[in-house]
Amino acid sequence: MATEGLVRPGISAGNGATLAFARRHRLHPLEALPWVTAIAAFLLFPTYLPLGAQILATILFALSADLVLGYAGIVTLGHAAFFGTGAYTAGILAANGWGEPISGLLAGALASAAIGVVSGFIVLRTSGLALLMQTLVVATLLHEAANRASSITGGDDGLQGMQVWPIFGVFRFDLFGRTAFIYCFVVLFLCWWLARRIVHSPFGRSLTGIRENVLRMHAIGAPVMRRRLVIYTISAAFAGLAGALIAQTTGFVGLGFLSLDRSGTVLIMLIIGGVGRLYGAFIGVPLYMIAQDRFSEVAPVYWYFWIGLLMVLVVVSARGGIFGLVDRLRR
Amino acid sequence: MSEAARSPALETRGLCKSFGALQVANSIDFRLEHGARHALIGPNGAGKTSFVNLVTGALAPSAGQVLIDGTEVTDLPQSERVKRGLARTFQVTALFRRLTALENVTLGIAEREGVADDLFWPSGRHQRVIEEAYALLESLDLADDALRPVNMLAYGRQRLVEIAVSLALAPKVLLLDEPAAGVPSGESGTIIEVIERLPPEIALLIIEHDMDLVFRVAQRITVMVQGGVLVEGRPEEIARDPEVRRVYLGERTPS
Numbered sequence: 001m002a003t004e005g006l007v008r009p010g011i012s013a014g015n016g017a018t019l020a021f022a023r024r025h026r027l028h029p030l031e032a033l034p035w036v037t038a039i040a041a042f043l044l045f046p047t048y049l050p051l052g053a054q055i056l057a058t059i060l061f062a063l064s065a066d067l068v069l070g071y072a073g074i075v076t077l078g079h080a081a082f083f084g085t086g087a088y089t090a091g092i093l094a095a096n097g098w099g100e101p102i103s104g105l106l107a108g109a110l111a112s113a114a115i116g117v118v119s120g121f122i123v124l125r126t127s128g129l130a131l132l133m134q135t136l137v138v139a140t141l142l143h144e145a146a147n148r149a150s151s152i153t154g155g156d157d158g159l160q161g162m163q164v165w166p167i168f169g170v171f172r173f174d175l176f177g178r179t180a181f182i183y184c185f186v187v188l189f190l191c192w193w194l195a196r197r198i199v200h201s202p203f204g205r206s207l208t209g210i211r212e213n214v215l216r217m218h219a220i221g222a223p224v225m226r227r228r229l230v231i232y233t234i235s236a237a238f239a240g241l242a243g244a245l246i247a248q249t250t251g252f253v254g255l256g257f258l259s260l261d262r263s264g265t266v267l268i269m270l271i272i273g274g275v276g277r278l279y280g281a282f283i284g285v286p287l288y289m290i291a292q293d294r295f296s297e298v299a300p301v302y303w304y305f306w307i308g309l310l311m312v313l314v315v316v317s318a319r320g321g322i323f324g325l326v327d328r329l330r331r
Numbered sequence: 332m333s334e335a336a337r338s339p340a341l342e343t344r345g346l347c348k349s350f351g352a353l354q355v356a357n358s359i360d361f362r363l364e365h366g367a368r369h370a371l372i373g374p375n376g377a378g379k380t381s382f383v384n385l386v387t388g389a390l391a392p393s394a395g396q397v398l399i400d401g402t403e404v405t406d407l408p409q410s411e412r413v414k415r416g417l418a419r420t421f422q423v424t425a426l427f428r429r430l431t432a433l434e435n436v437t438l439g440i441a442e443r444e445g446v447a448d449d450l451f452w453p454s455g456r457h458q459r460v461i462e463e464a465y466a467l468l469e470s471l472d473l474a475d476d477a478l479r480p481v482n483m484l485a486y487g488r489q490r491l492v493e494i495a496v497s498l499a500l501a502p503k504v505l506l507l508d509e510p511a512a513g514v515p516s517g518e519s520g521t522i523i524e525v526i527e528r529l530p531p532e533i534a535l536l537i538i539e540h541d542m543d544l545v546f547r548v549a550q551r552i553t554v555m556v557q558g559g560v561l562v563e564g565r566p567e568e569i570a571r572d573p574e575v576r577r578v579y580l581g582e583r584t585p586s
Contacts (some may be wrong), residue, residue: 221413
């Protein structure tokens with residue numbers, strides 16, 4: 001190594017300064033909060049478990065969007081393409097005689113990853129608005145394909161007749177949503193753990209570098225295109241898992257799963273929480289979905305107005321989302 | 332083999348680039364010897380930065396060749412050229428602004444060492460990479476700023492981090508694009524000192540307007556005008572050259 005002479009292992013000053021830097025990946029006690037909250041919600045609100053399961057799966061969807069938007073700086077308006085692909089894959093399997101949930105879930109993730117790697121190979125060559133439009137085009141194409149293939153997907157009516165078998169052949173999906181909640185909880189937890197490993201790895205740090213200054217990443221010899229394609233594919237798989245989870249736990253898939261509305265809403269939820277923090281999804285999604293649930297009960301006609309107002313408040317008073325606000329209050 | 336040993340660290344042959352009617356590189360033949368201290372000067376718009384971009388692969392040439400250590404790299408992407416020992420700095424500081432100086436350098440070393448594709452183990456586990464990054468900052472007198480975000484540092488310090496990030500790549504050829512640009516004159520001395528202290532085996536190409544820096548550091552000077560090489564020679568030859576004085580140096584001949 002040409003610079004071996006520069007390396008002086010064990011220098012005392014360096015150890016002190018670099019130690020904190022090297023330990024950034026260690027778990028902070030506060031990181032237990034989402035999981036404690038979820039378990040408490042499970043015990044305290046037994047009648048809300050179906051909503052809770054949806055929230056958990058949607059957190060996974062928003063987390064997957066955070067990986068590309070927040071870490072790699074890939075602005076996408078087509079993330080529903082992967083969510084919908086995962087949902088339709090698991091749904092079509094379950095509607096055609098294969099209701100085993102775990103393999104359905106993995107099939108959904110694989111199908112989404114495949115769409116991710118192929119579309120990413122094309123769309124990631126661009127950036128900025130061109131990239132935004134191309135991600136939108138991919139989702140629109142899939143949306144239209146699902147609409148046309150109505151003999152398989154049910155088209156406009158949605159996919160009918162899913163039969164999801166018990167998990168491990170033992171745990172049935174019950175009416176109260178208990179199994180669904182725990183199922184979503186476990187999958188989200190595993191994905192969060194994996195996402196956390198990724199963002200703290202050298203690969204994850206290099207994604208941050210790509211977001212901060214792509215020019216410099218090229219100049220230090222990083223294979224930028226490959227890195228972006230890898231995270232895009234991983235993110236697509238996560239989004240596919242989220243879609244498959246919702247399909248299996250609600251027993252329904254419709255064209256809305258692939259819609260621009262879905263792509264946009266997940267970004268809004270993520271932005272409310274905070275982008276590029278790994279935990280923005282854990283704040284924004286419950287806030288949005290619980291608000292939506294409450295508003296739609298109190299004001300069934302106007303609930304979108306209240307969501308809009310919430311959004312305006314966040315943008316005006318809490319740039320950087322709830323996390324950005326917390327950051328500023330702590331200073 | 333002996334042929335390769337004699338080939339220059341960096342060479343361009345007939346390098347051309349035009350944007351429509353504008354020719355930014357007009358058949359440039361250039362040689363940078365191993366361990367050279369070489370300056371590239373010329374009036375604004377002469378094509379100096381375009382030349383750097385052609386050499387690093389940020390721009391594709393219309394014609395001609397780029398060779399690193401005798402191997403043609405004209406068709407290789409930037410990342411492959413970096414692997415072969417070519418590094419650069421930017422005229423306008425191009426750092427990871429919200430990341431710490433230590434992280435900026437660590438990212439460079441991680442790429443060089445090939446650990447940046449590891450997507451499972453924490454970056455903190457690669458202790459050797461972090462220690463090396465810190466030692467590098469220390470050698471440039473930047474240890475106190477290691478854990479500060481780069482955008483909080485004075486501009487002169489940022490210029491040093493800019494050099495540190497390129498050194499992290501363990502370059503054989505280093506292209507410094509106006510290393511002292513935008514730095515208050517009081518601080519440019521530090522940058523000159525750092526450049527003078529760079530390991531002698533690194534071949535340096537310095538693009539600079541600051542003639543103090545050029546005449547203090549350079550052993551050879553190439554003058555570019557309108558995308559082409561006007562003249563090349565030792566500093567004293569360049570300083571005497573009437574053509575150079577006319578197009579570029581003007582009244583500002585070194586004392």
